[in-house]
Amino acid sequence: MIPAKKIEHHIRKLTLPPTREADERILQAALHTFDEAGSAQTTPINPHVHNWVTRTVAAIVVIAVLISLGYGASRIVRRLMLKPTEKAGLIIDFKLDKDLYADLRVGTKQDPEIVHTSSVRLFVEEGQLRGTLRADICSWPKFKWRTRVVLLDHRDRRLASTEQVNENGGVEYQGRRDWFRHCIHFALGSFDSERLEQVQRVSIQCEQVPARTEVTPNAWVASNVLPVVHGRVTRPDGRPIANAVVQIREERKEGQRSIAAPDVYTDARGFYCFDAIRWAYSVSVLVYTDRTSGDRYCFQFKKFNRTLQGTNEVNIRLEALPSGTAVLKGQALTPDGGAVTQFKVDVRKPIDWKNRSDEYLYGFGFVQFFADSQGRFAMSGLPSGTYQVALMPTINETTGRSVDIADRREYVCELTEGKTADITRATEKEPTWYGRVQFEDGTPAVLPGATTQIVEWSQGYNEGWTVAIIDEEGCFTARFSEDTLQRLKSGEVWLTVNTTKSRRVFNKIQTERFPFSLMSTDKEKAGLLTMKRPQFYYGRVVYENGRPGVPPAAPWQGAGVSIRLRCTPATSHSAGITERLDNLDKQGSFSIILTDEQHEKVQAGEYSLEIMHPSYEDERVSSPIDNFPSELLNRQRDTVKAHTLHLESMTGEHRHLMQCLDSYDLLKIFDAILRQWRAEHNGEFPVNLAQLNSAVDPEVFARIMQTIEYQRPGTTEPETELHLIAYDKNLLEKIRGTHVLFSNGDIEFLPQRELVTIDTASRLD
Amino acid sequence: MLDDRKILKKLKAGDREALCLVYDKYKESLRTIAASMLHDRCAADDVLHDVFVAFARKARQLHIKSSLRRYLIASVANRVRDEYRRKRVHTLELDRAEPVCSRAGGPDSRIMADERAQLLAHALASIPFEQREVIVLHLKGTLTFREIARMQSITLSTAHGRYRYGLNKLRTLLDGEFNDDPC
Numbered sequence: 017m018i019p020a021k022k023i024e025h026h027i028r029k030l031t032l033p034p035t036r037e038a039d040e041r042i043l044q045a046a047l048h049t050f051d052e053a054g055s056a057q058t059t060p061i062n063p064h065v066h067n068w069v070t071r072t073v074a075a076i077v078v079i080a081v082l083i084s085l086g087y088g089a090s091r092i093v094r095r096l097m098l099k100p101t102e103k104a105g106l107i108i109d110f111k112l113d114k115d116l117y118a119d120l121r122v123g124t125k126q127d128p129e130i131v132h133t134s135s136v137r138l139f140v141e142e143g144q145l146r147g148t149l150r151a152d153i154c155s156w157p158k159f160k161w162r163t164r165v166v167l168l169d170h171r172d173r174r175l176a177s178t179e180q181v182n183e184n185g186g187v188e189y190q191g192r193r194d195w196f197r198h199c200i201h202f203a204l205g206s207f208d209s210e211r212l213e214q215v216q217r218v219s220i221q222c223e224q225v226p227a228r229t230e231v232t233p234n235a236w237v238a239s240n241v242l243p244v245v246h247g248r249v250t251r252p253d254g255r256p257i258a259n260a261v262v263q264i265r266e267e268r269k270e271g272q273r274s275i276a277a278p279d280v281y282t283d284a285r286g287f288y289c290f291d292a293i294r295w296a297y298s299v300s301v302l303v304y305t306d307r308t309s310g311d312r313y314c315f316q317f318k319k320f321n322r323t324l325q326g327t328n329e330v331n332i333r334l335e336a337l338p339s340g341t342a343v344l345k346g347q348a349l350t351p352d353g354g355a356v357t358q359f360k361v362d363v364r365k366p367i368d369w370k371n372r373s374d375e376y377l378y379g380f381g382f383v384q385f386f387a388d389s390q391g392r393f394a395m396s397g398l399p400s401g402t403y404q405v406a407l408m409p410t411i412n413e414t415t416g417r418s419v420d421i422a423d424r425r426e427y428v429c430e431l432t433e434g435k436t437a438d439i440t441r442a443t444e445k446e447p448t449w450y451g452r453v454q455f456e457d458g459t460p461a462v463l464p465g466a467t468t469q470i471v472e473w474s475q476g477y478n479e480g481w482t483v484a485i486i487d488e489e490g491c492f493t494a495r496f497s498e499d500t501l502q503r504l505k506s507g508e509v510w511l512t513v514n515t516t517k518s519r520r521v522f523n524k525i526q527t528e529r530f531p532f533s534l535m536s537t538d539k540e541k542a543g544l545l546t547m548k549r550p551q552f553y554y555g556r557v558v559y560e561n562g563r564p565g566v567p568p569a570a571p572w573q574g575a576g577v578s579i580r581l582r583c584t585p586a587t588s589h590s591a592g593i594t595e596r597l598d599n600l601d602k603q604g605s606f607s608i609i610l611t612d613e614q615h616e617k618v619q620a621g622e623y624s625l626e627i628m629h630p631s632y633e634d635e636r637v638s639s640p641i642d643n644f645p646s647e648l649l650n651r652q653r654d655t656v657k658a659h660t661l662h663l664e665s666m667t668g669e670h671r672h673l674m675q676c677l678d679s680y681d682l683l684k685i686f687d688a689i690l691r692q693w694r695a696e697h698n699g700e701f702p703v704n705l706a707q708l709n710s711a712v713d714p715e716v717f718a719r720i721m722q723t724i725e726y727q728r729p730g731t732t733e734p735e736t737e738l739h740l741i742a743y744d745k746n747l748l749e750k751i752r753g754t755h756v757l758f759s760n761g762d763i764e765f766l767p768q769r770e771l772v773t774i775d776t777a778s779r780l781d
Numbered sequence: 782m783l784d785d786r787k788i789l790k791k792l793k794a795g796d797r798e799a800l801c802l803v804y805d806k807y808k809e810s811l812r813t814i815a816a817s818m819l820h821d822r823c824a825a826d827d828v829l830h831d832v833f834v835a836f837a838r839k840a841r842q843l844h845i846k847s848s849l850r851r852y853l854i855a856s857v858a859n860r861v862r863d864e865y866r867r868k869r870v871h872t873l874e875l876d877r878a879e880p881v882c883s884r885a886g887g888p889d890s891r892i893m894a895d896e897r898a899q900l901l902a903h904a905l906a907s908i909p910f911e912q913r914e915v916i917v918l919h920l921k922g923t924l925t926f927r928e929i930a931r932m933q934s935i936t937l938s939t940a941h942g943r944y945r946y947g948l949n950k951l952r953t954l955l956d957g958e959f960n961d962d963p964c
Contacts, residue, residue, distance in 0.1 A: 018956060020948045023901070023952060023955065027905075027920040030902070031810075032809070032812050032825075035822075035826070038829075042804070042826065042829055042833055043833070045834050046800060046833040046834055046837040047837065050800050050840060053837065053839070740938075
């Protein structure tokens with residue numbers, strides 16, 4: 017299953033190409049209405065006078081309030097508005113054994129968005145007043161925070177205080193802030209009941225402590241034992257560029273590059289950093305220039321043209337983006353001669369990737385969106401020179417579904433200062449290319465229950481693009497643009513034969529190569545590739561109690577456990593090329609397809625099979641929980657030995673996964689009991705848990721009493737359509753979140769902060 | 782770019798330029814929100830037209846409690862809901878509907894990004910309107926669930942639920958189409 021985060025990311029990035037005609041029409045109509053409304057309106061007071069009067073009255077009111085409330089006003093205002101300040105404090109009423117919430121927002125001029133949200137619980141243990149403070153801080157790694165807790169009496173005199181300085185985690189300098197959770201335990205001295213009565217309020221203060229040593233890549237590099245690539249990206253005048261995309265690419269073989277690290281971004285000072293680079297690599301920078309209007313933007317690309325190894329500092333200074341007076345115009349047409357009405361034009365300086373003599377490879381480009389019923393376009397302000405022009409429809413007129421790669425047109429165009437270049441031309445229909453693939457035993461290269469597809473790869477891309485599906489006879493047809501054909505012939509673009517369980521648009525893993533020389537435009541002359549038959553391998557995953565290693569359908573809502581092949585040996589927790597192979601079924605079983613070469617590498621430990629488990633706190637997040645041992649992979653489905661997930665030995669939230677699953681089961685049982693009770697009592701809910709005593713098995717009843725907090729619906733929120741009626745209190749204490757049961761039988765996992773609506777005091781048992 | 786408060790002040794003083802500024806500033810995001818919810822480009826333009834004409838009519842008397850952006854997004858959402866109820870645009874066939882496109886990947890992955898955006902737009906069109914509305918308003922309109930719940934007169938947990946169910950449907954619909962690597 018695709019991570020929801022990825023879908024969320026793409027929805028956030030969705031945007032429509034602008035339509036000038038519609039924009040003009042709408043704006044004219046709005047302006048017309050605006051003018052009409054203005055002429056119809058009679059303004060009794062001159063707006064300037066009105067503003068002046070309003071301001072004066074407001075100022076008088078504010079001064080009066082401030083005078084009447086004195087210093088307390090500023091405190092209230094700060095509390096209400098939560099303005100970022102360098103130091104924040106809050107006084108709250110003291111309550112023993114209750115969570116006290118202190119929402120403090122702390123920031124600096126440089127980082128106005130640092131947030132410090134705390135909850136404090138004070139309790140008496142062995143005569144000592146102790147407390148626990150929890151805070152979520154969005155800040156730079158390694159920064160320190162001072163937190164002060166003071167107990168006050170009714171005259172705000174100090175009774176006891178404590179102070180602690182804690183450092184954010186995160187040893188890595190990643191050029192960005194992150195969330196850090198702080199949990200501080202403190203003691204405030206011995207308090208008997210008499211002294212406790214004096215405590216009226218609690219003051220909580222927090223501030224960022226200036227870091228003793230400035231966190232810079234250099235300091236971080238010095239403290240790091242792993243190889244580090246770092247540097248700075250600057251403008252031509254030396255000013256830093258923030259948010260530039262730095263691409264660190266592994267270069268292992270000529271003509272076959274793959275990503276060694278995910279893209280990193282420069283921080284506000286232009287710095288970037290990435291660690292754990294094991295292989296030879298190259299560094300390049302991609303910068304998008306500020307968009308001058310909504311439908312046009314520019315970009316620059318600069319690559320340090322050396323292959324590096326180990327720790328290196330690579331500073332990249334970008335060039336001034338050239339401008340000119342050349343104009344490019346033309347018409348976007350489909351192969352049939354029809355007009356493409358919405359498209360974008362990409363004009364870019366071609367980069368000579370094979371050039372090894374220059375220190376840097378440099379390229380830039382201009383992209384503009386057009387909408388025209390005749391498919392016409394004109395781009396002005398372009399510099400002179402030879403450019404690669406690509407026309408790309410943003411909507412496919414014929415299918416309305418996806419962009420057909422055959423519709424993409426690329427031309428090489430010469431632009432001259434002050435002149436207009438015209439690239440209007442009706443394109444010819446591209447020829448169809450044929451090829452055949454079969455297994456060694458002479459059967460067509462198709463496995464039952466799998467898809468065999470032809471994937472196109474090109475240098476610099478980590479994803480392959482499916483161009484054809486092999487049919488039952490082992491044949492396929494594909495179309496390529498003129499440019500792609502040339503690059504196929506030169507080896508810059510190549511094809512592979514991939515066998516996967518589900519049909520993919522994008523592929524990550526390269527398998528058997530299909531030589532382009534075997535392809536022909538004549539079906540009869542199409543060459544034949546003979547390849548080894550990939551094999552199905554089976555496996556099974558179980559939890560410690562023998563139950564299948566998949567969470568129940570809810571609350572994870574189908575976010576299943578998946579098996580992922582990590583191809584490039586991992587150089588850090590986030591590096592490496594991975595592809596999901598299969599989801600575990602309800603029995604915890606899976607089947608994957610591996611070539612002999614892949615299987616050997618899995619056996620040798622060079623590739624790994626990761627078990628991806630969804631988080632119980634957020635089912636949209638999946639993380640690797642364990643590696644599936646290669647020796648348990650089996651060619652026979654019937655004789656599969658299960659791999660056991662030892663949750664207790666795991667770190668993070670997965671340690672509590674078993675309690676979480678049990679909790680879910682218990683709430684399911686409780687829901688069934690409630691349903692039965694309601695069927696026997698005219699749909700009424702029981703008043704309290706004790707009423708269920710006679711209706712339930714004593715053992716189950718004892719477990720329910722120990723675990724479940726129940727609240728009859730309607731006692732707190734009678735107006736809502738959905739009531740929260742029960743939750744697992746033990747789980748809540750353990751992991752600051754719990755499973756909750758709604759009146760309609762839905763079970764969800766909620767974090768503690770969302771449970772404030774449950775009024776535990778009104779529990780009626 | 783002028784601050785919204787200054788723009789509003791200018792609008793109240795009858796400055797036409799201020800209206801153009803508001804339109805230029807918000808047209809792209811509002812059109813995308815409307816088009817994502819209706820899955821119909823023409824209908825989205827109509828919604829944008831209605832919203833801005835109504836906005837222009839009462840711009841001089843406007844008292845906005847939240848921000849201008851939120852006010853406009855809420856107006857678009859309300860219009861879209863009216864439009865949806867009136868025309869039942871969700872019955873539009875997928876092949877007739879027009880998708881939205883993305884610039885997420887930039888020039889280096891332009892084909893793939895557009896392909897993804899279109900797959901996503903079609904998937905969005907095939908989930909129930911209520912769920913789509915919450916997803917688009919939350920992710921594209923950056924409204925909180927509380928604001929969405931208030932806007933739609935539903936409870937917070939219902940808004941949460943619609944979001945979760947909608948997202949899971951999208952995941953099912955797009956299974957196998959996107960890779961499973963983090964963004």
